[in-house]
């Protein structure tokens with residue numbers, strides 16, 4: 001049962017999969033052990049428990065409606081109340097003598113640090129982006145080096161998020177082939193999977209900003225190959241025709257979803273759906289939230305230097321390194337183009353210096 | 361009352377929540393609220409946990425109660441405020457937006473009664489325990505707590521039946537609102553463990569719904 005749940009969580013991350021909210025001891029924690037907060041997505045909690053083997057700490061599992069931290073914080077399922085509620089009702093205050101919470105920084109879009117501190121009386125520290133780094137972070141007195149603050153979206157991460165979000169599409173096309181082109185089903189299963197791995201591996205080096213542009217570039221190459229083969233082989237003898245056509249169908253499918261799932265690229269699908277008035281499917285929103293307005297380019301990230309109080313919340317929290325600090329210790333854009341509209345900086349900024357505005 | 365499963369969908373639209381809820385439950389939600397209001401002694405100072413749009417508060421006010429309500433959902437609170445405005449209830453009914461985790465802000469022994477309908481099934485185990493502990497603290501001695509909610513039936517056969525009928529509805533709710541409610545396994549047990557004496561428990565609808573009344577005995581803290 002637990003295995004099935006893990007598999008479901010891995011392959012169908014688009015669908016929520018909740019686990020029990022509350023306090024979970026990891027190892028043999030005591031009054032001085034650190035307190036970490038996470039979401040109630042089954043897979044996240046399982047992975048954390050595995051990665052944290054050998055540590056002694058308290059894990060507070062907060063309500064995120066069974067969605068992973070990043071998606072839930074962007075979609076507002078994982079919010080300030082999720083954290084405040086589990087801190088106050090789980091009885092953790094009676095178990096430890098300190099008052100420091102370590103929060104997942106990818107939760108920053110939904111969980112406002114200053115508000116959690118105000119409502120609970122606990123001090124909040126941001127942990128590392130990747131759970132793998134938690135042991136090193138704890139051993140190093142909760143200090144974060146630069147890589148711990150950033151999302152790099154390397155191959156392993158691409159395959160992991162890609163697999164979970166694209167698998168339903170892969171299955172859907174498998175069904176289509178099963179029903180209508182059953183002779184090509186095996187070819188599809190192999191080529192569809194290979195295209196996925198190849199495309200995901202090549203993504204960073206493909207030209208274009210968006211997933212669909214990158215996919216269309218690959219399609220153009222494949223088309224050239226296809227035509228060449230058609231040309232040099234006798235009619236009907238092209239041995240790779242089916243494979244190439246299948247790849248040319250599947251790669252744009254993967255590419256189209258890429259932005260949305262990677263969260264480091266603007267999505268192509270969202271503005272398209274938004275324009276047709278589809279604002280949400282289930283809990284996945286396409287329009288109307290700050291994040292989607294930014295993603296769809298209906299609004300842009302704006303910064304009012306006059307209002308900045310120099311607290312560094314933005315540069316601490318941005319997973320893309322958009323923010324830096326100038327000589328007068330105020331925030332400044334250093335890499336605005338890298339912004340992926342996670343809205344973490346907007347949520348955290350205590351003086352409303354960072355906002356999303358309609359371009360004038 | 362299996363249709364409670366759909367509640368999560370209706371909650372997404374507070375303005376039509378009461379009517380729709382009444383429709384899918386064929387008037388039973390309203391009846392349940394009337395039963396709860398009937399248990400509240402006349403003229404009580406009442407706290408309502410998760411007051412929603414304030415329908416139950418309205419019924420209690422007709423029985424001379426003054427009600428303080430809170431709810432986690434900003435849009436529910438907005439709708440409740442509109443009710444206060446249109447029905448001129450401002451000196452009888454006040455609301456605030458917070459979760460049960462905020463109940464520690466109330467003073468000791470402040471209320472004659474605490475009520476809550478269809479909220480506990482949305483709370484985590486910890487939240488329920490916390491809410492009941494706080495309820496005990498802020499009730500006056502002799503005060504009562506009334507909770508009406510979806511519960512897990514007691515007998516094995518009913519349990520199975522309940523699960524089977526509920527399952528397809530659960531799927532629909534999950535797809536639309538990606539959340540669900542969880543029937544409470546042992547409501548009166550939880551009340552008893554929080555230190556209340558159980559005065560009565562009325563079960564209905566194939567044993568899947570319960571109204572439980574607990575009392576904070578005089579001399580209890």
Ligand SMILES: C[S@@+](CC[C@H](N)C(=O)[O-])C[C@H]1O[C@@H](n2cnc3c(N)ncnc32)[C@H](O)[C@@H]1O
Pocket residue numbers: 367371409410411412413415416430431432433436458459460461476477478479482483487
């Ligand atoms: C099904 S509605 C019931 C509303 C009202 N009591 C009624 O019977 O019509 C459940 C309500 O519980 C509220 N709720 C959910 N979790 C809560 C929490 N942690 N604290 C307070 N209210 C909460 C929701 O916002 C929602 O309004």
